[in-house]
Amino acid sequence: MLTPKEIRALKPKSKRYQITDSPGLALRVQVSGVKSWVFRFSRNGRVTDQTIGHWPEISLLQARAIVRKKQRELEIEPTGSFTVRDAFKFWCSKKKGRILSYRDERLRLEKYVISKIGSRQLDSVTPPMIIRLMEPLEEEGKASTIKRLLMRTREIFDMTVNAGYLSSNPLSKITKVFPVPTVTHMPAVDWKELPIVLSQLEKLAPQKYRVLFYFSLATLLRPKEVISIRTEWITEEAITIPAEKMKMKRIHRVPMTPYLVSLIEEAKNIRKNKRSPYLFPASSANKPISSQALAKWMHEQKEFSGRLVPHGLRTIGRSWFADHEIPFEVAEACLAHVVGSQVVRAYQRGDYFAARQKILPKWHEYIQHCAQCAKVLNGHSDNSRAETT
Known part of the structure; x- marks a missing residue:
């Protein structure tokens, strides 16, 4: 059977000639160099050639499909075609x-x-x-x-x-034919319940998961984006994540705040693999921790299972923004969402960085406030157990 490369290489000769591709299909090369597809079939003992078009206007695969269709119409055993x-x-x-x-x-x-x-x-x-x-x-x-x-x-x-x-x-x-699937959103709690969530986190989580949880909550990045962060991307002004590491394939900057600085320092201090370029490294120097590591840990805790997942932390933050009258475009930019029509995006190419520099500190203050409440809750819990005893 012919290939496109072989067809391109065919040269005209002093006489017209024909090359068979498959049963029923041949390519005829004229003296002028014109290449024509020919459908050959036999009816009542008579062989007939029918030109079906020229190459390259009709490609090899198209010619095979045409011949197959004609063979079916003529009730001739069809040959192989486009699969x-x-x-x-x-x-x-x-x-x-x-x-x-x-x-x-x-x-x-x-x-x-x-x-x-x-x-x-x-x-x-x-x-x-x-x-x-x-x-x-x-x-x-x-x-x-x-x-x-x-x-x-x-x-x-x-x-x-x-x-x-x-x-x-x-x-x-x-x-x-099939019913439309029911959309089930990622499990998440109301932002007002964050003190309770952090109270459970403080009691249950090993340090590496606790820091990973707080960092995800503070940056509102997706799990894969969180674990991809390299220390070289961190400056005094922002964490700058390259486009290829972001879901929407756009560079994303997370404004730096004192709280975020403290989380980054804690993450660096607890790394066992100090030579790793990643902020959250795996045991191998060339790999970050699994993007499912925090999700797996949370799923194993009855306090979180079915109630909250790492992606749900973004929901908590986005809901907090909505209830605190943060402008829609700025709130969406905090989550690295792409909003607006294609025309709007063609003109609006900023990332609302200056606005986010004002908003994120307030969000981080709320997280820190909830963390303090969590410690108080844990303290009350301990006192209650002591009194019961």
Whole structure:
């Protein structure tokens, strides 16, 4: 079978010649250098050649798809054409580096769709076939996974229609088969309950988890962003996190405050691996602590399990901002959220750093106040136990 590289290398000769790609498809090279696709078929003992277009206006994969369609129409045993795996590779080539969740989406598709029907011809895939693939996930209650898979599979087929490999998308309505998944927000408590939360933290947490908790709460960064922080990013003015380490792929600066300085110093002092470039290092010098380390510890504590997760600390902070009349754009900037339409973002490129320099100290004062209340609560708790005894 031909390859695009071989087709490009074909040169005209003194006479017209023809090269077979696969049963029913050949490429004819004219003396002038024009290359034409030819569909060859036999009916009633007579062989007929039918020109279906020129290369490169019609690509190799498109020509194979056209021939396959004609063979099906003529009830001729069809030959190999564009497969689901081919379409998936085409999707990968267009989406890699363009969507934030590319790696997770690719692995999910490979596991649940491509590994099952990757070798099938694209035009042989039907909605019932995809529905059957999703049924085991539905039984497991993985509605969100089904939603993502159906969305991306439909997108793959849309792209093949636009590329000319299919005339229409048979999966255009498939997302309506399954119910819309119920959105469950990350567990978080009201900001007014923070003294109680910190009281439990002070009683239960080893020092490294306690510092990691307070640092996450103070900076309002996502867990992966917290553990990525390197000491070289820290200056007297701010912690500056490179774009590639942020979810939204934009540089983010966290204004420095006296409280944040004290947390950073404590984090540095308790590091066992002093040579690590990371503020929260793992045992290896080249790795930070796992982004799930704090989440795992909190899940193991009955006081936190099902009630609060590290990501929920951002919710506590955002709710506190809302109830203290912090401007919407400034509050969102504290969480490194991207807000506004594409046009708005084209003009508004600031990060509200000056405004955040005024707001974060107030947020940190509240955290410190809650920490003091936590110590008082723990003291009352100890006295109560003593009196009971």
